[in-house]
Amino acid sequence: MDFNRSQRTCPAGSFAYTIRAGDTLYLLAQRYNTTVNAIIAINPGINPNNLQIGQVICIPSAAPPVPPCPGGILYTIRAGDTFFKIAQQYNITVDALMRANPGVDPNNLQIGQVICIPISAPPTPTCPNGFLYTIRAGDTLYLLAQRYNTTVQAIIAANPGINPNNLQIGQVICIPRS
Secondary structure (H helix, E strand, O other): OOOOHHHOOOOOOOEEEEOOOOOOHHHHHHHOOOOHHHHHHHOOOOOOOOOOOOOEEEEOOOOOOOOOOOOEEEEEOOOOOOHHHHHHHOOOOHHHHHHHOOOOOOOOOOOOOEEEEEOOOOOOOOOOOEEEEEOOOOOOHHHHHHHOOOOHHHHHHHOOOOOOOOOOOOOEEEEEOO
16 A cells, blocks of 8 residues: 555545545545445555555545534635634634534544534614625735725724724625725
8 A cells, every 4th residue: 555645646536545544444434424334445455454644545435524513604624723722713712612512523634624613693783874794815904904995993983893803704894984
């Protein structure tokens, strides 16, 4: 079996997976919603009783399953992510994150795994002297103030309780007219 991920090509409908301590084909089959026999079939010559840490195998699934996420947003796990870091980033509790992702082991997050971030919808602000704007990736109050010919202070004043250092994608704010 080839242990080098860069030289391992998996057939369509599967993805490469690097064996880690504690992995078994049974656990991988459960985690990726497949069977042990399907994993063995797509990896000719694999010895299911002698998996090696660092060994790269193919898992027969186009991608890990995507959880349902009503009222929330889907998030793809990246290197270094923990439930604690994600909860801080989205200003939610670890408990809320765990409740939104039953069956996800927070101590065994996988890069590329998709989880649900529960977002409680804050009340939509009123904006009698301006217009409502939905925050997009890369937005800052400074950039919005420049774009819409106003000031950061005016935006903050029009949005009581806004945290200018923690704008959330999808957050709706009021942009006052000058």
